[in-house]
Amino acid sequence: xxxxxxxxxxxLLACFSCENESVDQYVATPYQLEIPKLFQDNILxxxxxxxxxxxxxxxxxxxxxFFDPILSGDNTQSCADCHAPENAFSDTRKFSDGIxxxxxxxxxxxxxxxAWNYDEKFFWDGNTFSLExxxxxxxxxxxxxxxxxxxxxxxxxxHNEYPSLFEDAFGTTKIDSNLVTKAIAQFERxxxxxxxxFDEYLLGQTNLTSEELNGFNIFMDEARGDCFHCHGSxxxxxxTDNAFHNNGLDQTFTDLGLGAVTGDPADNGKFKSPSLRxxxxxxPYMHDGRFATLDDxxxxxxxxxxxxxxxxxxxxxxxxxxxxxxxxxKAHLKAFLLSLSDTEFVGE
Amino acid sequence: MxxxxxxxxxxCLTFLSCSEDQDDKISQATITLSFSHHxxxxxxxNADFNTIKFTNAFGTQLSIERLRYLISKVTFYxxxxxxxxxxxxxxxxxxxxxxxxxxxxxxxETGTYTNVSFTFGFNNEDNAGNYQDLNSASWNVPAALGGGxxxxxxxxxxxxxxxxxxxxxxxxxxxxxxxxxNPTFPQDTFFAxxxxxxxxxxxxxxxxxxNIAEWFxxxxxxxxxxxNQMLMPNADAQILMYExxxxxxxxxxxx
Numbered sequence: 001x002x003x004x005x006x007x008x009x010x011x012l013l014a015c016f017s018c019e020n021e022s023v024d025q026y027v028a029t030p031y032q033l034e035i036p037k038l039f040q041d042n043i044l045x046x047x048x049x050x051x052x053x054x055x056x057x058x059x060x061x062x063x064x065x066f067f068d069p070i071l072s073g074d075n076t077q078s079c080a081d082c083h084a085p086e087n088a089f090s091d092t093r094k095f096s097d098g099i100x101x102x103x104x105x106x107x108x109x110x111x112x113x114x115a116w117n118y119d120e121k122f123f124w125d126g127n128t129f130s131l132e133x134x135x136x137x138x139x140x141x142x143x144x145x146x147x148x149x150x151x152x153x154x155x156x157x158x159h160n161e162y163p164s165l166f167e168d169a170f171g172t173t174k175i176d177s178n179l180v181t182k183a184i185a186q187f188e189r190x191x192x193x194x195x196x197x198f199d200e201y202l203l204g205q206t207n208l209t210s211e212e213l214n215g216f217n218i219f220m221d222e223a224r225g226d227c228f229h230c231h232g233s234x235x236x237x238x239x240t241d242n243a244f245h246n247n248g249l250d251q252t253f254t255d256l257g258l259g260a261v262t263g264d265p266a267d268n269g270k271f272k273s274p275s276l277r278x279x280x281x282x283x284p285y286m287h288d289g290r291f292a293t294l295d296d297x298x299x300x301x302x303x304x305x306x307x308x309x310x311x312x313x314x315x316x317x318x319x320x321x322x323x324x325x326x327x328x329x330k331a332h333l334k335a336f337l338l339s340l341s342d343t344e345f346v347g348e
Numbered sequence: 349m350x351x352x353x354x355x356x357x358x359x360c361l362t363f364l365s366c367s368e369d370q371d372d373k374i375s376q377a378t379i380t381l382s383f384s385h386h387x388x389x390x391x392x393x394n395a396d397f398n399t400i401k402f403t404n405a406f407g408t409q410l411s412i413e414r415l416r417y418l419i420s421k422v423t424f425y426x427x428x429x430x431x432x433x434x435x436x437x438x439x440x441x442x443x444x445x446x447x448x449x450x451x452x453x454x455x456x457e458t459g460t461y462t463n464v465s466f467t468f469g470f471n472n473e474d475n476a477g478n479y480q481d482l483n484s485a486s487w488n489v490p491a492a493l494g495g496g497x498x499x500x501x502x503x504x505x506x507x508x509x510x511x512x513x514x515x516x517x518x519x520x521x522x523x524x525x526x527x528x529x530n531p532t533f534p535q536d537t538f539f540a541x542x543x544x545x546x547x548x549x550x551x552x553x554x555x556x557x558x559n560i561a562e563w564f565x566x567x568x569x570x571x572x573x574x575x576n577q578m579l580m581p582n583a584d585a586q587i588l589m590y591e592x593x594x595x596x597x598x599x600x601x602x603x
Binding site: 041042043044118220221222223226228229230232233234235236238241266307309310312314315316317318319 | 397398399413414478480481483484485486488490491492501503504505512513514515516517519527577578579580581
């Protein structure tokens, strides 16, 4: 008897639930992210928030916003001014300057493969969760674009194109910071770099030189480079663990890095491992751009390590300054690292 | 018309779905493994990391900065010799306080089992697989050492004979010799941890302890001044780790 009552209730629920079917909800055109084969085969799926699905219109809008100086306080600076596509969306300068000529204190990070940052901690010190929130920061930073989101929203709202573009992307002409950053994040997720010489080698499409191959072996050798513990391997095409380490740059810290975010002294001097993709285009290196060349970087790990209380135990032979690579090893390691550069990506 | 079809389908589904409800005779239980960690009886969590506060059997003071390890092949054995392997594996990440419990996606039949075990690391067959989550966690072992995956990454610092802090990387992998295109493997270094007999009547949690101090103690008293880094290509060190690992885990309780 009770089952009959349940059936009746379910039938009634089904009837009522159909009442609102005729309400139209705008749906933009779904964007199919092209996942490279090496990513598809080897690592987890990209992070795409359920409240910001990628759409063709959203990506297009995000791209337009990324390159538009309208986001800055005086309409002179766009995201792309510091994240230049020809430099894998990084800046060739040690520090970037904002609209008032003031410089920051961190090197501009390149932008690619961001959807595979599984912990979604962004910036050198991981201070911001999610790509959407990351995009909020530079607009309002006084030493970057030095604007306010109220002002940006007003300018976009009064623009002759943007309201209709937002309507296409999100089904509303009312523009706010939430939708602006959603669109930019959608565009940033399309910045995928996966076509370096080494990728082609892994796919069986080309051969490496003996120097590049030996460099890869040094990279993977715990007794020599031991780069793989933090920077991935042939099985992790991101070439970063997206985690935070003190890689022995300083004995004392002027920039606490992750420690300033967590408040934990054990995190002082820790910064995110950057991807080793596209190093040919992303000099200078390290969070403060202290190394002008890749040779400087390799020399640092070979004989330039500085001990400190938070240096990562993965750093080898710290009391000798590092792993003491030979000149030949250094040259081969550099050759391998450069084989991770993706000229197609910077040419797009 | 569409509404009517929809309502009819819903009705059919509800009628049919109820017809089998009373027929579930075989009882099944969900199995969970919960991992805790201690140093000779003193509970250890990531809050204890990054401080020189432990002393190993050799008398060396040390800190823990990173500890994560892989367990796999949770297996239940019956008296008739049959066994049931639970699906999945688990990367216990003490550093980030993640995956300290592992619940198998597949339930197990209730009943009496003569033994329950899990594997520390991967056996050689599983180690040859390709796992997206483990690759994403940068858990791989270089191909020159046979490839596959780490069993454990245990990093920290110790006070060396010069009274200075020095890093150590106690990384357990499949022992390999002759690194290169054709490495050789002197012996297996994964191992099974037996939890003993159990009768499963309901959803069950096995509370498993790792005594971290045992990695340095039994049967090999570990001298970090001699064996501290670059241990992955050191097959002899891997075998010592294996031998010490056999007494690291114990079953604390079942509930």
